[in-house]
Amino acid sequence: MKQKKKQKTTRMNRIFRNTLGLVGLIAAFTACQENSFENGSDFIGSIDMQPAYEIDEITSYSEKIKSVQTNGLSNYLLGTYDDPVYxxxxxxxxxxxxxxxxxxxxxxxxxxxxxxxxxxxxxxxxxxxxxxxxxxxxxxxxxxxxxxxxxxxxxxxxxxxxxxxxxxxxxxxxxxxxxxxxxxxxxxxxxxxxxxxxxxxxxxxxxxxxxxxxxxxxxxxxxxxxxxxxxxxxxxxxxxxxxxxxxxxxxxxxxxxxxxxxxxxxxxxxxxxxxxxxxxxxxxxxxxxxxxxxxxxxxxxxxxxxxxxxxxxxxxxxxxNFDVDLTSQDKINGEENIYLKGGEGSAGIINLFDGADTDGNGVSDLLEEIREKNWIINEANLMVYVNEDISPIDSDKARRLFVYNADKNRILTDYQNDPTVNNDNPSTSASIHLPPLDEDENGNKFYRLRITDHINNVINNDSTNVKLGLLLSENVNLTRVKKVQNGPNSEIDKIIESSVISPRGMVLHGSNSPDVEKRLKLRIIYTETEN
Structure with a gap:
């Protein structure tokens, strides 16, 4: 049974942080109306819109990509790139x-x-x-x-x-x-x-x-x-x-x-x-x-x-010359930072609902509790902040991230269902699921990765809560997987091609960042139903 060393607060209040906001209410109301039609056969009784919640039962860390398959690519790199971090x-x-x-x-x-x-x-x-x-x-x-x-x-x-x-x-x-x-x-x-x-x-x-x-x-x-x-x-x-x-x-x-x-x-x-x-x-x-x-x-x-x-x-x-030491990553408590570098670089690993499992059935207590609540998931976002103290943003930094199922080595359902996927314009493609770099009201750079369909499947369809891989992306349309040779203890054996062809690097705040406000979080907007 996996035990977290992080201190927990009280049941749901200890896990969630109430972040009620006008944007969240509007998004919840809009999505709720849409879902009331989409899920008509299951939508019985009254509804109760709830504020957005932030789940911090997440563990993130990084893994070095020692060697990656580089034949059969759509594009190739030629020359020298000097990254201030990597x-x-x-x-x-x-x-x-x-x-x-x-x-x-x-x-x-x-x-x-x-x-x-x-x-x-x-x-x-x-x-x-x-x-x-x-x-x-x-x-x-x-x-x-x-x-x-x-x-x-x-x-x-x-x-x-x-x-x-x-x-x-x-x-x-x-x-x-x-x-x-x-x-x-x-x-x-x-x-x-x-x-x-x-x-x-x-x-x-x-x-x-x-x-x-x-x-x-x-x-x-x-x-x-x-x-x-x-x-x-x-x-x-x-x-x-x-x-x-x-x-x-x-x-x-x-x-x-x-x-x-x-x-x-x-x-x-x-x-x-x-x-x-x-x-x-x-x-x-x-x-x-x-x-x-x-x-x-x-x-x-x-x-x-x-x-x-x-x-x-x-x-x-x-x-x-990879200058960052990723050999002793804390996979129990998570790391302060997520180190992402394209090509023969590094990837992030994210485990959601990664808390106590008191009955030892492989499903965290929190996830079991949420599954019993019959929530309608209106929107679910991974909030990922750039650590600008280590990795300042400039014109040469990647503007897109890519999140994928690292257990099955495939894209998420959210990518498949994103109507903005456009092979003719990679810069705007998949902009619902994988929006470009954004900025909050204080000028802090972050990514909002929408994984609504994935979280809905985990909560309401009893899908496996798989490990997620996080990568830098040069072109989000390049979704084929390429093999990785990382040794027997590796958690990553394939990565998405769009990361293989990127020379760039970035550092993100991880699940154990000392800057609590910028820690990696999963934010869920949901609707309660009474049956």
């Missing part, structure tokens, strides 16, 4: 290339003019050839290095029993497994690349028609010329060979590239990139001889391109 982390990328066109025909006497690498940034166009970028952290300079890799990245995990029934997972800490397979001499090493070099729009001359001088405007991106000789040897000179017949043979021939950014100077920079789209590419520009379609027996010179993309297997690799 320290410096650098990310690199091991990636396959794929042929846009297999069994290519390069014509007669092809001559390579240039080879161009292109990684566009996320952003939006604000005017004619003007852009607002939201995928760059920092303003530092860097050098780009690219190495050929001879490590074969496989799709299927053979498994210990040889069943080949699971996708292969690759992890953030596997650089030691890969680096012995990298050619020691880089394929390419750039000069210093400045922030302004990559954040300005690009204007090109269209050379596909020699009689025209049309220009092409490109959005800001990393755009670099690569060595001609390497790609001529690896691609152009291989025309007609089995290596270019299909992509399965190609990725066994050219097994991959290892891409890393090296910080130059005191300021770091990290890029958040989509390598899965059609415009992240390596493009070979060449001239060749073709038979004219208009003049018989005539040979003409043509400018052509051949493209390779990054839609194969990719692995983000971390070099992480």
């Amino acid at each position: 320290g410096k982390s650098s990310t690199s990328l091991l990636t396959q290339l794929r042929l846009d066109q297999t069994s290519p025909d390069f014509g007669t006497n092809p001559e390579v003019d240039s080879v161009v690498l292109s990684f566009p940034f996320y952003g939006r166009e604000t005017g004619e050839n003007e852009y607002e970028l939201d995928s760059i952290y920092g303003t530092g300079d860097f050098k780009l290095k690219i190495y050929e890799s001879n490590y074969f990245l496989r799709t299927i995990d053979p498994g210990s029993d040889g069943d080949f029934d699971e996708d292969q997972a690759y992890y953030s800490d596997q650089i030691g497994d890969f680096e012995n397979f990298f050619d020691p001499t880089p394929v390419f090493e750039s000069d210093v690349i400045t922030y302004s070099d990559v954040t300005s729009p690009i204007t090109l001359i269209d050379s596909s028609d020699p009689e025209e001088n049309d220009t092409i405007n490109l959005s800001p991106r990393i755009r670099i010329k690569l060595p001609v000789s390497y790609f001529k040897s690896k691609i152009i000179d291989k025309e007609g060979s089995d290596d270019l017949v299909n992509n399965n043979k190609f990725v066994n021939y050219l097994r991959g590239l290892y891409i890393k950014m090296e910080q130059v100077g005191p300021e770091p920079i990290m890029y958040y990139l989509n390598f899965n789209n059609d415009v992240s590419e390596i493009k070979i520009h060449y001239t060749t001889e073709r038979e004219s379609l208009n003049v018989e027996d005539s040979i003409i010179q043509k400018n052509e391109t051949f493209k390779m993309n990054f839609k194969g297997i990719k692995v983000n690799l971390y070099d992480n």
Whole structure:
């Protein structure tokens, strides 16, 4: 039987703190009217609207993410990020290339003019050839290095029993497994690349028609010329060979590239990139001889391109200096703070209704008592305050949190039922369940995470009171889970993808914060019924 070391006050009054307020009454009244129709078959007798209650029978603490799966992501990080709390982390990328066109025909006497690498940034166009970028952290300079890799990245995990029934997972800490397979001499090493070099729009001359001088405007991106000789040897000179017949043979021939950014100077920079789209590419520009379609027996010179993309297997690799010690977390009384860091960082763990269980049935006395009261749950919110003394809020801090079922590794019902979920606009998606950072009347920053459906299921549908995981989120629409390798005593074995792709960190007030007003709390607005 689990006993709390925290001192308790009297039964319900000892557990709840009355926080009656005008907002709470309005919310309760509105939700009550809605629920009176939604639950018509169960809604018998009179109702009694109650003030909001804050439940402090909560335990929260943090767990370090030692290694996280980083293949199969929607986006990838490249560069260096320096967090004032968590320290410096650098990310690199091991990636396959794929042929846009297999069994290519390069014509007669092809001559390579240039080879161009292109990684566009996320952003939006604000005017004619003007852009607002939201995928760059920092303003530092860097050098780009690219190495050929001879490590074969496989799709299927053979498994210990040889069943080949699971996708292969690759992890953030596997650089030691890969680096012995990298050619020691880089394929390419750039000069210093400045922030302004990559954040300005690009204007090109269209050379596909020699009689025209049309220009092409490109959005800001990393755009670099690569060595001609390497790609001529690896691609152009291989025309007609089995290596270019299909992509399965190609990725066994050219097994991959290892891409890393090296910080130059005191300021770091990290890029958040989509390598899965059609415009992240390596493009070979060449001239060749073709038979004219208009003049018989005539040979003409043509400018052509051949493209390779990054839609194969990719692995983000971390070099992480995690400066916070999370090895001795108090799982009985809870911790003062919740430490959240994306990527190979840390997650929060929240246990609700975590008080005495005198009959030893696995359900706390408080939860049993509430279940007997036949409450209609109008709204339930986790109130989570930022510890601004440790982790001040600035423009580079994450604005969203993600709460999920850490026992079953899946999103909560509240996410599934949120009508604001919108794949086209992640910044406003799921804004009922996971609203962005807010501010109270005293200017204190907090998150109000609405978990009404989850709490209603726990109280009224006898659902299991599961452990909740709390994460930083870069994009709340990315809800797939990724595996974690944390050891046998870990309480977290998977996290949501939206946290894997975030470099940022934050510190929140936990359930045992010395600032009582900012402690993690569960606030419930409910209606009593008399049957």
